Structures are given as C-alpha cells and as structure tokens.
Amino acid sequence: MKKIVIALSVMALLTSCVSKKKYTDLEARNKETQDLLNTATVKLNSCLEEKAGLMARVDGLKEHNQTLITTSKDMTILTTKGAQSIEKALESIKEKDLKISRMQDALTKKDSVTLALVTSLKSSVGISDPDIEINVEKGVVFISIADKLLFKTGSYDVTDKAKGVLAKVAKVVNDKPDFECMVEGHTDNVPLNGSGVLLDNWDLSVKRSTSIIRVLTNQLGVKPEQLIAAGRSSYIPLVANDSAENRARNRRTRIVVLPKIDQFYEMIEKEMKKQKQ
Template identity: 85%
Template structure:
C-alpha cells in the first residue's frame, strides 16, 4: 500500500514538473520505441527460426553429400566387380558353348558309328527279317528276336525254324570270342497257366533263355562261358499289352552282346575305316 502511494506521488510530481505537451511527445516516442522493439523481436525470432532451418538443411545436405560419396564409391566398386563377373560369365558361356558343340559333334559321330555298326552286323550274318532287330546303345549290341520265330505260344521248346535264326546269332557271338552275351527272355502280361515245374511268367522267361543257350552251345558251337541266362517276365514291355498285336511284340528274346570298352571302340574303328574305303 505504501509503494502505491509513493508511486502516485512520483507521478504527480513528474506531471507537475513536465508540461502536458512534452509528456505526450515522450509518451508517443515511447510507444514508437516499444512498437519498434516488438517488430525487431518478431524479426529476430523469425531469423532465429530461419537460421535453425538453414542449419538443419545444411546438416541434411552434408549427410546427403556424404551418403552420395559413399554410394559413389560403392558403385565404383560394384561396377568393377560387375565387370569382372561379366567377363567371367562370358568366359563360362564360351566354355559351355564349346562343350555343347563338342557334345553335338560326338553325338553326330556316335549316330553315324551306330548306323554303320548295325549295318555291318546285319550284313555280316545276313539278317534282314523285320522280326529281328539289331541296335547299339552305349557300347552294347542288342539283338531282339520275336518269339514267334523261336517258340510256340506258352512253350519253351525251341522250334526247328528257330535254329536257322539262332545260327546267325551264333555267328555274331563266335566272331567276338572275348565278348559276353546275355540271353534275356521276355513275356507278355498274360499269366502263365502251364503245368509242371514252371509257376509263372518269371519261370517261363528264364526257361526260354536257357533253352536258347542250350541250342547255341550244344548245336552251334558257342562257348558256354560267354553266355548268361536271364529272364525279365512281363516287366520290360516294348509297348502296352492292350492288344494281341502288342502282346506279340512284347514276347521276345533279346541277345545282349557285352564287349569290353576297348574292344568295342576297336570294332568301331575298324568299321569306320571300312566305311571310308
């Protein structure tokens, strides 16, 4: 309360000492100064905010610049590695292309050799019957004979007609005394209903194989140690057993000539020389 009284007294004294006009001028100048101060304060705050924004932008640009520099270095490294990898890939593709070309050439030569060898075997033994097939796969000669040339239906007794066919097979085997030959019997899928020691198509296929072997060894001079008996029953058909004609194709005996690899290529080499003459 005392402070208020003192302040009023001072103002009264000041008012009494200064004229009204002078007071008003001072009051106006004070207001202008206060307005100017407020305006400067606003501008200062705005500048401070702008400065803070610019500082943040500079920091961001600096960080971005550092990121770009790092990325540029990484890209340079990646480009260098990419060029190396691309070069290696191109070399690998060239090697693969070369291998493919060599394989294609080898397959072409193999096909030519196979045809030449099959032709030679057929001509050497005089085999031209469509029921006798000769082919070569992976260094193995296959001679497939339809069962109608060898056996009666459901029987394992070799017919008299079969001996003339087997004589041609024996010539092939006897011409290659170091080779082994597997005689492989095949049946259709009709269950075997015969009586006696044979129980099923397994027995029938093996029995037909041993019957052929006995003719080859006992009557046609093939060495027994060259021969192997085998039966496949109905489980390796050439075609589906869905017709009488197809079942007849599946009933067959296959003579598999098994040369040693060096002997096989020696045989091929000789045959190819003949073809060039």
C-alpha cells in the same frame, strides 16, 4: 543267365539271382563309362573353344604386324616381338590339337567297334526280316527276335526255324571272342495256369533263355563263358499289353551284345588324367 524249377525250380531261382546281379553290374559299369564319356565330351568342347580363341589371337597378331609393315616404309618383316607371339600361339594350338585328337580317338573308338558289329550282324542275320530287330542303345548292341520265330506258344522248346537264325548270330559271336552276350527272355502279361514244370512267366522267360543258350553252346559252338542267361518275365514290355498284336510284340528274346569296355575305359581315364596335369 540261368534259372529253372524244383530241382529245375531251385536252380532257376539261383540262376535268376546271379544273372540279375551280373546284369545290374553291367548296367552300372555302362553308366560309369557313359559318365566318363560325358565328362570327356565337356573337356573336348572346352579345348575346342580354347583353340578358337588362340586362332583369333593369331589373326589379331597378323593384322597388327601387317599394319606395322604398311605404315613403316622400311619395315619388311614382322617385329621380333610379334613373331615370337605368333610362334607361341601356334605352339599352343598344336598342343590343343594333339589333346583334341587323343580325346576324339577315345570317344570314337567304342562307336567304331559298335558300328562294325552292327554292320556285321545286319549282313549276316538278315535284318530284312521284320521279326528281327538290331539296334544300338548307349553303345550296346541289341538283337531282338520275335517269339514266333523261336518258340511255340507257351513252350520253351526252340523251333527248327529258330536254329537257322541263331546259327547266324552264333557265327558273329564266335568271330568276336572278346564279347559277351546276355540272352534275355521276355513274355507278355498273360499269366500261366501254374501247372506242369512252368510256374509263371518268370519261369517261362528264364527257360526260354537257357534253351537258346543250350542251342548256342551245344549245337553252334559258342563258348559258354561268353553267355549270360536272364529272364525278364513281362516287366519290360515294348508296348502296353492291351491287344493281341501288342502282346505278340512283347513276347520276344533279346540278345544283348556286350563288347569288353576295359580298354576303352582305361583310355578315357588316361586322357582325363592328362588333362589335369
């Protein structure tokens, strides 16, 4: 996530393009993984249905053999044929259980990682603050921090109060070296006057993102390679910009925590190949 003006403006435009491309790639990769999850879920449901059918078959075979036992006075054990049928059915159930277990492990792995991350964030960032929200969307963790905690109106200088909040976020990021974080600046739709360094809300959103990244890297020890700068201007509002209160809600910085999904992706892909065999 990088962008700025004139010497800073040219860099901001270049950084914005790079960040937008990387963000688009991440969204595409996330959609691809979600599609695989959906496919795996369909397969899982199919396996569960097959298991239920096999269990019904076993119950039927048991009832049949019980009938034979009751009607034949000298029969004290199951017929060889019936016993073999039950044995084969039980073996099939065991195979289905194994496949179901593997797929459930794959489907829950990412959720477990995400849940652990959210729990860690909520305990360390101080979720009781109404101006800090942590939520999960499609397996991705989002930390949204209200504008008033980070910057003064129209400014991109990080306040001292914000540094305390960012220090807690940095601790969590530093504890997760395999994660990446996208820092998104969001504004309301009130246009800037175009004077000075900032030309418009695009500039302001990008400058706020890079300002936060500088605090995280220069003061709080976060590795630069874990961070992505992005400015979204006013184009992804939470609510309509039709009141002072709503505009305040839309002025925010969102930190998107992105776990590396390569291992999860490979696990799903491997299980899908097994199902086709």
